[in-house]
Amino acid sequence: MSIARITRNAFLADRQGNKFADVVEDPEQPFEAVLEFFNDANRQRRMEESELHHDRAPLAGVVRELESKPDIDKFLSEIHVKRTTRLRQAIGVLVRMIMERRGWRKTGKKGSLGVRATTVDQVPRHNSGGLAFWFVRAERYERIEGSAFRSVQERCQAYSAAQTTQRSKPGKRRTTVRTAS
Numbered sequence: 001m002s003i004a005r006i007t008r009n010a011f012l013a014d015r016q017g018n019k020f021a022d023v024v025e026d027p028e029q030p031f032e033a034v035l036e037f038f039n040d041a042n043r044q045r046r047m048e049e050s051e052l053h054h055d056r057a058p059l060a061g062v063v064r065e066l067e068s069k070p071d072i073d074k075f076l077s078e079i080h081v082k083r084t085t086r087l088r089q090a091i092g093v094l095v096r097m098i099m100e101r102r103g104w105r106k107t108g109k110k111g112s113l114g115v116r117a118t119t120v121d122q123v124p125r126h127n128s129g130g131l132a133f134w135f136v137r138a139e140r141y142e143r144i145e146g147s148a149f150r151s152v153q154e155r156c157q158a159y160s161a162a163q164t165t166q167r168s169k170p171g172k173r174r175t176t177v178r179t180a181s
Helices: 008-013 017-025 031-038 041-054 063-068 070-076 081-101 152-168
Strands: 104-112 114-116 127-130 137-143
Touching: 008 017, 008 031, 008 081, 017 081, 031 041, 031 063, 031 070, 031 081, 041 081, 041 137, 063 070, 070 081, 081 104, 081 137
Parallel strands: none
Antiparallel strands: 104 137, 114 127
16 A cells, blocks of 8 residues: 655644644644654554554554654653643544545544553653553554454354354254364
């Protein structure tokens, strides 16, 4: 699949992105670095694989790398709670735009990325455990064309139904093969 390139103008033209003009236009916020980070084919592939193969939010596939970027980490480590929250929300919008352009839609569910540490005055809000240090949760997505794989829950239900059907057939005896250990 080709890269879903998002520009500042495309972000500001989006139905949600336009609500984050304060983030985009603030020269102190690393929004350009965020755009550059997400406009990468390998990262977008990892975001899809996070949902498809690991049953985790797309952001989970790249969040550690994102948080390791010095300018992004530095900004998120500031004590300006509202400004850092707005940047994290804008990143969520950017992830949605990319996923939608790549054939995915929101599920309306959130996936965990971390466990928030106890809040202390004069200390930036961060996590004490989990995958991410700055992000607590992220939107989950599903492919518009349907999943290539059934979930464990779906497979379990099908397996249980097959076992029930097999046991209830008259005249059929269920045999168990035991192997020596």
